[in-house]
Each structure stands twice: as C-alpha cells, then as structure tokens.
Amino acid sequence: MTTSQHTPFHELPDFLTLPRLAGLALSPDGKRLVTTVAQLNAERNAFVSALWEIDPEGNLPARRLTRGATGEKSPAFTSDGGLLFVSTRPDPDGKPQEDPPAALWLLPGDGGEARLVGVRPGGIADPVTAGGVVVVTSMTMPGAVSGADDERRRTARREKKVTAMLHTGYPVRLWDHDLGPDQARLLVGDLSTAGDPARPGPTPGPAPVSTPGPAPGPAGKLEWRDLTPTPGAALRDTNTDLSPDGTTVVADWQVAEPHAASRSTLVACDLATGARRTLLDDPAYEFNVGRISPDGRTVAVIRTSRSTPERASQTDLVLVPLSGGPVRELTTDWDRWPLEVRWTPDSAALIVVADEHGSAPLFRVSAPDAAVTRLTGDDGAYSDPRVSPDGQSVYALRGAVDAPPAPVRLDAHAPDQRPVHLLGPAEAPTVPGSLTEVHATAVDGTALRAWLVLPPGATEEPAPLLVWVHGGPMTSWNSWHWRWNPWLLAARGYAVLLPDPALSTGYGQAFMQRGWPHWGDAPYTDVLALADAAEARPDVDASRTAAMGGSFGGYMANWIAGHTDRFDAIVTHASLWALDQFGPTTDAAYYWTTETTEEVASRNTPHAHLDKITTPMLVIHGDKDYRVPIGEALRLWWELLAEQADPENQPHRFLYFPDENHWILKPQHAALWYETVIAFLDHHLLGKEFAIPDLLI
Numbered sequence: 001m002t003t004s005q006h007t008p009f010h011e012l013p014d015f016l017t018l019p020r021l022a023g024l025a026l027s028p029d030g031k032r033l034v035t036t037v038a039q040l041n042a043e044r045n046a047f048v049s050a051l052w053e054i055d056p057e058g059n060l061p062a063r064r065l066t067r068g069a070t071g072e073k074s075p076a077f078t079s080d081g082g083l084l085f086v087s088t089r090p091d092p093d094g095k096p097q098e099d100p101p102a103a104l105w106l107l108p109g110d111g112g113e114a115r116l117v118g119v120r121p122g123g124i125a126d127p128v129t130a131g132g133v134v135v136v137t138s139m140t141m142p143g144a145v146s147g148a149d150d151e152r153r154r155t156a157r158r159e160k161k162v163t164a165m166l167h168t169g170y171p172v173r174l175w176d177h178d179l180g181p182d183q184a185r186l187l188v189g190d191l192s193t194a195g196d197p198a199r200p201g202p203t204p205g206p207a208p209v210s211t212p213g214p215a216p217g218p219a220g221k222l223e224w225r226d227l228t229p230t231p232g233a234a235l236r237d238t239n240t241d242l243s244p245d246g247t248t249v250v251a252d253w254q255v256a257e258p259h260a261a262s263r264s265t266l267v268a269c270d271l272a273t274g275a276r277r278t279l280l281d282d283p284a285y286e287f288n289v290g291r292i293s294p295d296g297r298t299v300a301v302i303r304t305s306r307s308t309p310e311r312a313s314q315t316d317l318v319l320v321p322l323s324g325g326p327v328r329e330l331t332t333d334w335d336r337w338p339l340e341v342r343w344t345p346d347s348a349a350l351i352v353v354a355d356e357h358g359s360a361p362l363f364r365v366s367a368p369d370a371a372v373t374r375l376t377g378d379d380g381a382y383s384d385p386r387v388s389p390d391g392q393s394v395y396a397l398r399g400a401v402d403a404p405p406a407p408v409r410l411d412a413h414a415p416d417q418r419p420v421h422l423l424g425p426a427e428a429p430t431v432p433g434s435l436t437e438v439h440a441t442a443v444d445g446t447a448l449r450a451w452l453v454l455p456p457g458a459t460e461e462p463a464p465l466l467v468w469v470h471g472g473p474m475t476s477w478n479s480w481h482w483r484w485n486p487w488l489l490a491a492r493g494y495a496v497l498l499p500d501p502a503l504s505t506g507y508g509q510a511f512m513q514r515g516w517p518h519w520g521d522a523p524y525t526d527v528l529a530l531a532d533a534a535e536a537r538p539d540v541d542a543s544r545t546a547a548m549g550g551s552f553g554g555y556m557a558n559w560i561a562g563h564t565d566r567f568d569a570i571v572t573h574a575s576l577w578a579l580d581q582f583g584p585t586t587d588a589a590y591y592w593t594t595e596t597t598e599e600v601a602s603r604n605t606p607h608a609h610l611d612k613i614t615t616p617m618l619v620i621h622g623d624k625d626y627r628v629p630i631g632e633a634l635r636l637w638w639e640l641l642a643e644q645a646d647p648e649n650q651p652h653r654f655l656y657f658p659d660e661n662h663w664i665l666k667p668q669h670a671a672l673w674y675e676t677v678i679a680f681l682d683h684h685l686l687g688k689e690f691a692i693p694d695l696l697i
Contacts, residue, residue, distance in 0.1 A: 005456070007432045009491040012671040016040050019426035020047065020482055021405045024395060025075040025083075026386040027109075030056065033386070033395055034065070034075045034083065035407060037425045040667060047667065049073050051085060051107075052425040054407050056388070056395060062425040065107060066114065072105070076127045076134075078191055081109030084117075084127050084134060091116050104136060104222070106194070117194040118222040121151040122182050131246020133271060134189050134222070137238065139182040147224065150182075157181075169233055170260040173587050173626045176661030184235035186251065188271050189222035227274050233262075239289045243296045247271055248322065250279065250290040250299055257283075261590035266290050266301055268322060279320050280327065289340075293347040297322055298367070300330075300341050300350055309597045312474075312516040314509055317341065317350070319367065330370050335508040336363075340383065344412065345391045351375075351412070353382055355476045355506030358437070358451060362396060362410065377416030381479030387412060395422075399480035401451050401498065402435045402487075403428055432456060433490040438497065440533040443525045446514065450499040450530045451477055454539055455490040463495040464544035464685045467531050467567075471551030471574075473503040473523065474512060483663050484550065488674055494681070497534045501526030503552075517596040519552070520559050520604040527556060528564070544685040548677070550574050551628060551662065555606065558636070561617055562609025569684035571677055573620040574628045574662050577636040579605035587626040610639050616651035618680045620673065622660030653680060672696065 008014040020038040027033075033054040038047040048071040054062050066072045068089040076084045086102050093116075104118030104127060118124055122139035129135075144150035157163075165172075165180040173179055227249070228235060238252045253267040266280040266287040279299060280287040286304045293300070299320050307313040315337040317330040330350075331338065339360070340353040352363045356374075360381035364373040376382060380398040383405065387394055394412045397405040398419055406428060408419035433455045440448045455463050466489055470477050477498035486496035500507065502515030502522035514522040527547075535542035546569040549557040554575025561570045576582050579601040583592040602608070617640060621633030637654045644650035655676050657669055664673045675693040683690040 005430065005432070007430045007487075007491060009429070009432050009485075009487045012488070012674055013044075015485070015488060016044070016667050016671060018404070018429055021397060021407070021425065022049075023073075023075070024384040024386050024397060024407070025077055026056075026388070026395060027077045027081055028079055028389065029081070030389040032056070032077070032081075032083075033407065033422075034077075035397070035425070036073050036075065038071075045666065045668060051075050051083070054422050054424060056393070056409065056422070058409065058420060058422045061423050064425070074126060076129050078106075078109075078129050078134075079132060082191075083107040083109065084129065085114075086124055086127065091119070104134070116221065117191075118189055118224070120147055120187065120224060121154050124187075126240065128240050128242045128249070129191070129246075130242040130244055132191050133242070133246040134191055135227070135240060135242055135249050135271070136187050136189070136224075137184050137235065137240070138187050138224070140185045140226075141182050142230075142232075145229070169256055170262075170590065171587050174237070175587065175627055176624045177626075179233070179236065183231055183233060184238060185229070185231055186227040186235065186238075186240065186249065186269065187224040188227055188249075189224050191222070194222045225274075227269050227271065228276070229274075232256075241290055241292050241299075243292050243322065244294055245296060248292075250292060250322070252288050252290075253278075255281070259590070259593075261593075263306065264288055266299070266320075268299075268324075277324065279322075279324060280318075291341050291343060291350075292322060293343045293367075294345050295347040298347065300343065300367075302338055302341065307516075307594045309517055309595065309600060312503075312509070312512045317352070317365065330367070331365060331372070333370070334365075334372055337505055340385060342385045342387055344387050345389055351385045351387055351394055353385060355478055357506055358449060358476065358478050358500060359400070359506075360476075360478050362394060364412070373413075373415050375410055375412075375415060375417060376419065378418055380419065382408075383479075401453070401477065401480065402431050404480045404482070431487045431490070433458075433487070438530055438533045438537075440526075440529040442502075442514075442522065442529055444514070444522070446502075446511065446526075448499075448501070448526055448530055450497055450534070452534055452537075453486040453490050453496040453498070455493050455495060458495060458539035462539055462541035463493055464681075465495045465497060465531070465534060465540050465542070465546070466681065467497045467499065467527065467534075467545065467547045469499060469501070469527055469547070469549035469553035469556040470504070471549070471553045472505075473515070473519070473552035474505055476500050476504045476506045478506065483665075483670070489678070489681075492678055492682075495534070495540050497531060499527050499530040501530070501556075517600050518604060519555060520563075520606075523556060524559055524563065527560070544568060546570065546681050546685055548573075552576070554628070557617075558606035559604075559609075561613045561615050562606055563612065565614050567615055569618070569681055570615050571618045571620070571680065572636070574622065574625055575619075575632060575636070576606070576628055577632045578607040581635070582628070582632060585629045585631060607635070607639065610643065613640070613643070616653075616680075616684055618653045618655065618677065620655040620657075620664075620676075622657040622662065622664060624659060624661040627662045668695075 025034045038049040051065040070088040072087045074086040101123035106117045107114040120138040141153040240251045264286040290299045304315045319328045336354040359379045361376040382396045385396045398408045399405040407422040548571035550573035554572040557572040679691045682688040
C-alpha cells in the first residue's frame with residue numbers, strides 16, 4: 001500500500017494533543033466571539049479548557065483570554081461587555097481548598113484580570129445573563145435555606161464521612177454519577193452589586209435592575225437569591241433562558257409520574273418574586289430548550305412526543321407566548337428533528353440545526369409561516385449558532401466527518417451557501433485518507449447511505465474493512481468525533497464504513513419507524529446491505545472485515561455476532577446483551593418501558609443467540625457506566641467463556657475500565673482503548689501477533 005503522509009492520526013500521543021473546540025458566546029454588540037478550547041495538560045492525563053476570542057470579521061488571529069490550571073468553561077457576556085465564566089480556580093483572597101467548587105468569574109470588558117464574583121458551596125453552572133442580572137444553576141442540600149446553611153450541612157457529612165442518600169423518587173443515578181443528596185436550584189444575582197472592590201466608584205454598565213435585589217456580597221461578590229427553594233428533582237439537567245429585560249427565566253421542569261416515570265414541562269419564573277407558572281405541560285410530550293424571542297413575547301420550544309412500544313418519538317418546534325396562552329405548532333410538516341434553536345434579532349425567524357442525510361445543516365425557519373430555508377449547502381455538521389445583532393450573519397462551529405469543529409460565519413438569509421472560515425485557535429488537521437459515500441437498497445426497498453473512510457493507497461491495494469455502527473440509536477454519523485474517530489483506523493490502513501441504518505436521524509420519521517422497536521430487524525439488515533455495497537468496491541478487501549460499535553452500536557455488534565459469521569472479528573463497547581436484565585437496571589428504566597415490551601425485548605435480545613457466536617469478540621466496558629450497566633458486559637463475558645471448551649486458546653478478550661463510564665474519557669485510557677482495538681483487529685484481520693499494550697501487562 002502507498003505510504004501516506006504523516007498526520008496527527010498516525011500516533012495516538014499526537015492525536016491527543018489536538019485542540020478541541022466547543023461552544024460559542026457572542027457579545028451583545030456583536031464585536032466579540034468566544035469559544036472554549038480543551039487541550040491536554042502537562043501531565044497528559046486530563047484535558048483542560050480555556051477561553052479564546054475569535055474575530056467575527058475574520059481579520060485578526062484568535063487570542064487566548066484565560067490560562068487557569070483547572071480550566072474555564074461556560075462563557076456568557078454581560079450587557080456591558082464583561083465576560084462571565086465558570087472555573088474551579090482558587091480564590092486568590094480566600095482560604096486554600098483541597099477541592100474547590102466551581103465558581104463564577106468575571107473578565108471585565110474594559111480590561112484587567114478576571115475576578116471571582118459568585119460562589120456557592122455546591123458549585124455554580126450554566127450562567128445566563130440579560131438586563132443586568134445573571135441566573136445560574138447550583139446544587140444545594142434539600143434542607144438548606146441559605147448558602148451558609150448548605151455549607152454547614154456539607155461540612156457535617158464530610159467530617160462524619162457520610163455518603164449515604166435517602167431517595168424518595170426515581171431515577172437515582174444518571175449516566176456516570178449518583179443523583180443526590182443535593183438538588184439543582186436556580187439562583188439569581190444582580191450584577192450591579194458585584195463591583196470591583198479594588199476600583200473606586202461603581203462598575204461601568206447599565207443601571208441596576210428596578211426589581212428588588214439582594215444586598216451586595218462581601219468584597220464585591222454576588223449575593224444569591226434562591227428562585228426555587230424546594231425544587232426536588234425538577235431541575236435535573238435543566239436548560240434555561242432569560243427574557244431580554246432580565247425579569248423572567250424559563251426552564252425545563254421535571255414532573256414525576258406514576259410507575260417511576262417523569263416528563264419534562266416548561267415553566268417561567270419571575271425573578272422579582274420567584275413566582276413560577278407553567279407554560280407547557282402535556283402528558284403526551286416532553287418540552288425542552290425554551291428560547292425567548294428578542295422582543296420578549298414568544299418562547300420557541302423543542303417538543304418531543306413520548307414514544308410507545310409501537311410508535312417512535314417525534315420532535316418538532318412549537319411557539320408559546322411568554323405571558324401564557326395557546327401553543328402554535330411550527331414545524332409539524334417538516335420531516336426533520338430540530339436540535340438547536342436561536343432567534344433572529346427581529347423575532348421573525350429561527351436559526352435551527354437539524355440532521356439531514358449525513359450532515360447537520362443550518363436552517364432558517366420563518367416564525368409567521370413556518371417556511372424552511374436551508375442556509376448551508378455543504379456536508380458540514382453545524383452547532384452553537386449565534387446570530388449577529390444586525391441579523392445579517394450567523395456564527396457557528398462547523399464540523400464534519402473529516403473536519404473537527406471550527407468557527408465560521410454565514411449569511412443569515414442566503415440559501416445553500418458555503419461558510420466563511422474564521423481565524424480560529426487551531427488549524428484543521430490533515431486527515432489520512434479520503435471520504436466518500438456508499439449507497440444501497442434495504443430489504444424493504446428503502447434507500448440507504450453511509451460514509452466510507454478510505455485510507456491512502458486503497459486504490460492500489462484494497463483495504464480491510466471495519467463496519468462501525470453508531471450509538472443512539474436515534475442519531476447519525478454526520479459529524480466529527482473525538483471519541484469515536486475513524487481516521488485513527490484509516491491511518492493504520494483500514495477502510496471504515498459508517499452506516500446510518502433504520503433508527504438513524506436525518507432521513508425522516510418513516511425511516512426511524514422502520515426499526516422501532518425491532519432493533520434486530522431493519523437496523524441489522526440495513527447494516528449488512530451497506531456492508532455488502534462497501535465490500536463490492538474495488539478499493540475494499542471483502543476477505544478481511546470486522547464489525548464494531550458502542551452502546552446501541554454495541555448491541556448491534558452483539559446481534560451481528562449471533563446471526564452471521566461473515567466478519568473476522570467483532571468489537572463491542574458498552575453494549576446491551578441481555579434485554580431482560582438491561583431494562584430494569586439502566587439509569588432510565590422508565591424510558592425503556594416506552595420503547596419496548598417484554599415480548600419484543602425477548603425477540604430482540606442478543607443473548608438468546610449465544611450458541612451461534614463463532615467470531616472472536618473484544619468486549620469493552622466501564623464500571624461507572626450507568627446507562628448500560630456493567631452487568632451487561634459481565635454476563636456477556638461469562639457466557640462467552642462458558643461456551644469455550646479450551647480456556648487456553650479461547651479467542652475472546654475483555655478490556656475493563658473500573659473508573660470510566662459509558663465513554664472512555666481519560667486521555668491515556670482512550671489511547672489504551674485504541675491500542676487494544678487496533679491490536680485485536682490487526683491480529684484477526686491481518687494475521688499479526690496480538691500485541692498487548694505495555695500498560696496492560
């Protein structure tokens with residue numbers, strides 16, 4: 001095979017050093033654009049984030065704004081141009097703490113060093129600002145009536161080494177962490193009271209809000225007022241937005257239901273009085289991510305119908321008056337799922353991200369008549385849209401299967417355009433190979449497509465094929481993945497097929513319904529049809545193939561193992577194995593009951609086909625995975641080995657991470673993951689000796 005140009009993907013240490021951009025914040029005057037960049041620390045054992053400023057005009061190079069040892073995140077501009085952010089950096093005027101909670105910091109718009117402006121014992125997260133106030137989320141002990149009371153309760157638990165929790169509802173854990181004993185609350189602070197004690201006179205900026213506010217905190221720190229003193233679990237994973245005048249916050253609000261279920265409603269809370277009213281509550285739907293229009297009249301909300309074992313969920317946009325009133329359905333006739341939403345400054349349209357045919361374009365949706373215009377004409381996957389104050393430009397991060405997220409600018413009105421790339425904090429890395437598409441026809445006649453990553457030289461020497469099934473399952477292979485990165489395999493000579501089978505987003509509701517909830521039917525046959533199409537290509541070696549996937553993709557890897565021996569190796573990560581035990585033990589068991597029945601789960605469970613498995617399998621799982629609990633891997637591993645008559649020569653392997661979750665996030669663990677996967681594939685597809693990574697022996 002032709003020798004390829006050396007890229008950061010050829011050596012795992014080089015790959016780990018690539019900067020990773022996430023999120024955008026735009027100043028009220030539209031002159032400053034800020035993103036968060038995560039990079040490997042000096043010890044190479046963690047990623048640390050910093051804030052970088054990008055020139056919206058695209059003329060000046062990006063400049064780094066913060067450089068804290070613990071990192072900074074969640075940038076939010078104040079109305080006077082200051083930049084708030086969240087960090088666990090130590091308070092220079094306080095007592096040293098071994099593990100300080102995340103606090104709110106302010107980088108003044110007129111220059112100077114960042115200073116601490118808001119603290120809370122349980123930490124601070126997700127600041128939103130408008131009208132001279134800031135609203136944050138903070139974890140607080142249920143019985144606490146103030147920050148000092150919260151600290152007293154936490155100190156008592158620490159000193160007595162108590163970690164126990166008493167639950168009265170469900171769920172009790174989420175993804176990778178336990179829920180409780182503290183609960184999320186919304187706090188409000190008046191930014192006009194957080195003046196810099198080192199400067200004479202008031203902090204420049206707008207006049208204080210007219211609503212009664214708290215007294216200034218010590219040394220210029222905010223005094224928080226609790227808007228939700230008894231929320232229970234209602235603000236779990238909430239999204240918030242502030243009205244432009246800073247008087248009302250809207251938030252997702254979880255409501256408990258019978259049979260250990262819950263649903264998300266939308267509430268509005270008055271910042272002056274704390275009075276809360278419900279804007280949207282319908283047992284047939286979940287409501288999330290309310291965005292208040294710039295004129296303060298309307299809230300755009302992502303509405304998702306609640307699935308049943310017979311019917312997949314469906315997502316659309318609805319509008320509701322902020323003052324309360326009837327819901328207006330906006331995109332029920334648009335066969336796409338809105339993912340992110342931002343208003344234009346005139347409140348006449350919404351800029352929306354939605355998956356579509358292997359990309360995630362930006363769309364403009366007219367508020368009066370629901371007319372949809374696709375703004376982007378490329379294969380990019382866009383995120384974090386921000387609209388300029390004059391309404392003429394949209395800033396966003398653009399990623400793609402072959403390009404990591406980078407800042408771009410687009411015309412807010414022109415259809416099917418190419419983005420203008422801004423001068424970001426990092427140059428785009430050269431990928432080792434090329435990207436093309438594969439098309440096939442499903443058993444039922446449905447058109448199918450997939451991305452195919454080809455290594456250099458595949459036209460001269462056909463490449464072995466890895467079929468990599470995505471998780472979700474309701475998602476799509478359409479963007480860059482730092483964790484699931486096919487270019488690391490391409491750099492080692494593998495072609496990587498990224499199929500979008502039934503249940504994938506971006507192809508319409510009927511496409512998802514084809515696989516609901518029969519995971520072992522259309523999703524499986526779709527993957528094989530796309531694999532057949534890839535193997536028919538002259539640049540792919542059909543005699544050397546493997547299958548791999550994580551989460552739902554891991555389920556599919558297990559299902560494939562029990563239904564065909566066409567692959568030489570199978571890698572299954574964080575996978576569902578026995579659906580009878582998975583449902584009640586996952587962190588969201590109530591959702592599982594809306595997706596399947598006992599009879600359907602029994603018909604689609606991979607473990608029922610254990611006796612058909614002849615392909616060598618690499619099982620990977622993290623013990624802190626609460627979405628797909630470790631019991632799935634433990635049972636799979638036991639049952640695989642129980643089938644083996646010769647323990648010395650059994651072909652399977654189990655890579656276990658005691659302190660990782662659904663993803664493997666620690667940098668060196670991620671490197672070990674790839675090293676082990678590549679060694680396993682090389683052994684079974686290329687005939688190499690299985691090279692166990694040094695740190696595992």
